[in-house]
Amino acid sequence: MTAPLPDAAPRAPRAARVEELQARIRGMQSTRLETKAVPTHPAFADVLPGGTLREGTIVQVEGSMTLLMALLAGPSADGRWAAVVGMPEFGVEAAARFGIALERLALVPDPGDQWLAVAAALADVIPVVAVRPVGQVSPAEASRLQARLRQRGTTLLVAGAWPGSDARLGVSASQWHGIERGHGHLVDREAVVEVAGRGEFVRRAGSRLRLPGRSLEFAAVPVERLPAAPSFGGAAPAAPSSALSLRRRARANPALGLVGEARRRAG
Amino acid sequence: MNVEPGRTIVLWCPDWPIRAVCRDLGLDADTPIALIDHGLVFACSAAARASGVMRGLKLREAQLRCPELAVHEYDVELDVRVFEPVVRQVEQTVPGVQVVRPGTLAMRARGPARYYGSESAAASALLATLEALGLEGSGVGIADGPFAAEQAARAARAARAAKPSAAARGADGGADMGARVEIVEPGASAAFIAPLPVALVTDQRTCTLLNRLGVRTLGEFAALPEADVRRRFGAAGAFAHDRAAGREQARVLARTPPPEFEVEQHFEPPLDRIDQLAFAFRVGAEGFIQRMRDVRLVCTGLRVEIDDERGGRSSRSWLHPRWFTPADVIDRVRWQLQGAGMADAGLASPIVRLRVIPERIDSTGNHEEGLWGGGPDERVHHGLTRVQSMLGHDAVVTASVGGGRMLADRQVLVPWGDRPPERGAGREGDAPWPGSLPALAPASVFRERRPVALLDARGADVAIDARGVISAVPERFAVGGATSGGPARRTDGFGARPVRAWAGPWPVVERWWDPAAAKRVHRFQIVDDDGCAWLLVRDGDGWWAEARYD
Numbered sequence: 001m002t003a004p005l006p007d008a009a010p011r012a013p014r015a016a017r018v019e020e021l022q023a024r025i026r027g028m029q030s031t032r033l034e035t036k037a038v039p040t041h042p043a044f045a046d047v048l049p050g051g052t053l054r055e056g057t058i059v060q061v062e063g064s065m066t067l068l069m070a071l072l073a074g075p076s077a078d079g080r081w082a083a084v085v086g087m088p089e090f091g092v093e094a095a096a097r098f099g100i101a102l103e104r105l106a107l108v109p110d111p112g113d114q115w116l117a118v119a120a121a122l123a124d125v126i127p128v129v130a131v132r133p134v135g136q137v138s139p140a141e142a143s144r145l146q147a148r149l150r151q152r153g154t155t156l157l158v159a160g161a162w163p164g165s166d167a168r169l170g171v172s173a174s175q176w177h178g179i180e181r182g183h184g185h186l187v188d189r190e191a192v193v194e195v196a197g198r199g200e201f202v203r204r205a206g207s208r209l210r211l212p213g214r215s216l217e218f219a220a221v222p223v224e225r226l227p228a229a230p231s232f233g234g235a236a237p238a239a240p241s242s243a244l245s246l247r248r249r250a251r252a253n254p255a256l257g258l259v260g261e262a263r264r265r266a267g
Numbered sequence: 268m269n270v271e272p273g274r275t276i277v278l279w280c281p282d283w284p285i286r287a288v289c290r291d292l293g294l295d296a297d298t299p300i301a302l303i304d305h306g307l308v309f310a311c312s313a314a315a316r317a318s319g320v321m322r323g324l325k326l327r328e329a330q331l332r333c334p335e336l337a338v339h340e341y342d343v344e345l346d347v348r349v350f351e352p353v354v355r356q357v358e359q360t361v362p363g364v365q366v367v368r369p370g371t372l373a374m375r376a377r378g379p380a381r382y383y384g385s386e387s388a389a390a391s392a393l394l395a396t397l398e399a400l401g402l403e404g405s406g407v408g409i410a411d412g413p414f415a416a417e418q419a420a421r422a423a424r425a426a427r428a429a430k431p432s433a434a435a436r437g438a439d440g441g442a443d444m445g446a447r448v449e450i451v452e453p454g455a456s457a458a459f460i461a462p463l464p465v466a467l468v469t470d471q472r473t474c475t476l477l478n479r480l481g482v483r484t485l486g487e488f489a490a491l492p493e494a495d496v497r498r499r500f501g502a503a504g505a506f507a508h509d510r511a512a513g514r515e516q517a518r519v520l521a522r523t524p525p526p527e528f529e530v531e532q533h534f535e536p537p538l539d540r541i542d543q544l545a546f547a548f549r550v551g552a553e554g555f556i557q558r559m560r561d562v563r564l565v566c567t568g569l570r571v572e573i574d575d576e577r578g579g580r581s582s583r584s585w586l587h588p589r590w591f592t593p594a595d596v597i598d599r600v601r602w603q604l605q606g607a608g609m610a611d612a613g614l615a616s617p618i619v620r621l622r623v624i625p626e627r628i629d630s631t632g633n634h635e636e637g638l639w640g641g642g643p644d645e646r647v648h649h650g651l652t653r654v655q656s657m658l659g660h661d662a663v664v665t666a667s668v669g670g671g672r673m674l675a676d677r678q679v680l681v682p683w684g685d686r687p688p689e690r691g692a693g694r695e696g697d698a699p700w701p702g703s704l705p706a707l708a709p710a711s712v713f714r715e716r717r718p719v720a721l722l723d724a725r726g727a728d729v730a731i732d733a734r735g736v737i738s739a740v741p742e743r744f745a746v747g748g749a750t751s752g753g754p755a756r757r758t759d760g761f762g763a764r765p766v767r768a769w770a771g772p773w774p775v776v777e778r779w780w781d782p783a784a785a786k787r788v789h790r791f792q793i794v795d796d797d798g799c800a801w802l803l804v805r806d807g808d809g810w811w812a813e814a815r816y817d
């Protein structure tokens with residue numbers, strides 16, 4: 001399958017080459033149509049495959065409203081409309097400061113049990129819709145909505161459970177800076193964003209992001225700083241190995257995905 | 268070239284702005300009332316005038332002279348709106364009416380005089396019309412030209428107040444009615460207006476100049492040679508001179524009565540279900556829109572009035588971001604009936620009458636679709652409107668950042684299609700609000716604060732004394748009443764988890780001068796052992812979670 005490489009070649013380029021070839025194989029084997037990229041915040045360049053969200057996909061975003069806002073900020077800054085359904089606590093001021101254009105943001109705080117119909121109606125016209133499901137979604141309803149999303153090229157961000165979502169993003173650990181015991185105030189946060197999902201999503205996990213940074217921006221934390229960061233939550237000692245071990249665990253037991261674990265912990 | 272000015276009737280309702288406000292708000296016109304425009308008194312009622320209030324006074328000065336003065340903002344739209352039914356009624360009596368300003372109407376005298384037999388009979392008929400509308404005390408003046416006729420109308424009123432029968436010449440209408448009619452014989456207009464002050468025809472500057480030149484009355488002004496006036500004061504001066512000399516060129520330009528668009532529907536028997544009403548009104552709504560479309564108009568704002576069987580009335584204005592279609596009109600009616608209630612619930616009282624009045628009308632030319640259809644925003648609008656018709660008008664909102672210290676005050680949610688709150692009301696979000704939070708805003712702001720417990724090492728509640736000092740270092744923290752989506756994790760027996768970091772208390776003291784709205788709280792930021800940060804508030808009742816940084 002792969003051409004034999006000279007032994008003298010360093011390990012890292014070889015791994016990169018393997019990665020590249022595997023990507024090509026996946027691309028040839030892919031039975032899905034190529035979907036268009038949604039302009040996404042550059043902070044997600046290393047988090048999402050290709051650095052972007054895709055049109056017509058369903059992405060679960062769990063445990064963090066800031067992460068959801070970060071995903072909305074890219075398309076909104078690009079001039080697209082965004083809608084938020086069923087989240088009465090969506091912080092408007094934070095959204096505005098994080099770069100979401102309020103004049104292109106529609107909120108439906110209390111859709112009640114019609115949330116699915118509302119999300120479907122909005123998905124027809126608004127390219128990025130965030131929704132919090134109430135109760136269970138039957139797989140039939142989910143696949144009907146998914147077909148509609150693909151047709152319209154709408155990205156659905158789900159704050160909750162969704163059968164057959166394309167990807168799951170979640171914050172597994174986060175660390176706040178600027179606040180101590182009795183003084184200071186919250187300034188910025190480093191969060192470990194875990195990604196799991198179908199297809200190419202499997203390859204990526206455990207990125208450190210500033211959610212938000214010191215001047216309310218979103219950014220990836222430079223790699224050099226990784227080992228210094230302790231983590232709250234008591235699960236992982238250091239980021240690279242934590243990502244690795246979590247990935248292994250996720251592979252061993254798919255039901256116990258990273259995000260799933262975060263959700264369980266969240267309650 | 269001088270055109271002989273036509274005989275003109277002017278109908279004058281004194282203090283119209285005051286009457287309009289009284290009619291709209293149900294006030295008593297005999298109490299002292301003043302209308303304020305840009306901080307100055309614009310109009311005042313007779314009772315206020317008796318206490319020394321007059322036009323042009325500062326508000327403070329007016330309140331000093333008359334402490335019981337009721338003050339309202341002058342609203343020119345209200346003036347016009349309340350006057351409209353009067354105009355329609357007068358048009359029933361005498362067609363071809365020009366609205367000089369709300370409260371003053373001008374019309375040509377020849378037709379009415381022939382129809383009613385004489386000018387005084389026409390004047391009496393007009394006064395009787397106004398009387399029937401409840402507008403007593405109006406004056407009618409008939410003279411050559413609108414300006415002289417208006418002065419005659421004012422004179423009729425003044426004469427009645429001063430010497431009730433001397434100026435009365437309308438013999439047909441009886442003593443009382445005749446007292447309010449002043450008919451100036453043809454050709455006598457110049458003599459009639461001659462003693463009036465020159466300020467009536469000129470602006471302030473010219474008037475001051477003329478007064479210094481010794482010209483104080485219209486008669487003295489008219490006596491100046493026309494060519495000299497034109498040379499010295501230009502076209503405006505020449506126009507004023509013509510008016511002063513009774514050679515007015517202006518004619519009555521009768522208005523074309525605007526077409527009647529409003530629809531009214533009576534229901535017999537009364538309807539007690541919203542869907543019935545919506546169905547019954549469908550044809551009416553289509554006719555309403557179609558009539559406007561026929562004359563190339565669109566409606567962008569309307570008012571819905573609903574009367575129920577028990578005599579209750581609900582009236583509300585609705586705006587539309589684009590323009591109303593029949594379905595939109597029915598939606599507005601439905602939303603107004605639903606209020607805060609359910610979608611298909613029965614009504615509290617059956618509906619007997621429904622009236623839809625267009626408030627804002629625009630030419631279709633301003634709302635034409637582009638050659639390649641509307642932009643993406645138009646599709647968005649359709650989608651949002653669809654959701655609104657599913658859930659109700661208030662269900663779809665757009666947001667803006669308002670002013671305030673508490674987070675809930677800073678989120679301004681406006682239903683889709685309504686006008687956002689105006690800036691300049693002192694509630695801007697970007698204004699400095701001392702005591703508000705630092706720039707990092709919490710991503711989740713709870714609509715209803717959640718009760719939490721903040722405990723010290725011994726498990727006792729952390730208290731804050733009057734000086735803003737905490738009783739002990741907070742060590743444990745628990746969220747109560749967690750709702751769906753909350754990250755509250757119950758770790759140990761008490762459901763409390765350790766506090767990793769905390770900062771506070773930051774006092775917020777608002778409106779201490781107003782016992783009803785006074786607020787005195789202390790804020791805390793804490794980070795729990797999950798790495799989740801919370802914004803807590805301590806008030807008299809205990810600890811609350813105001814928001815979460817998640």
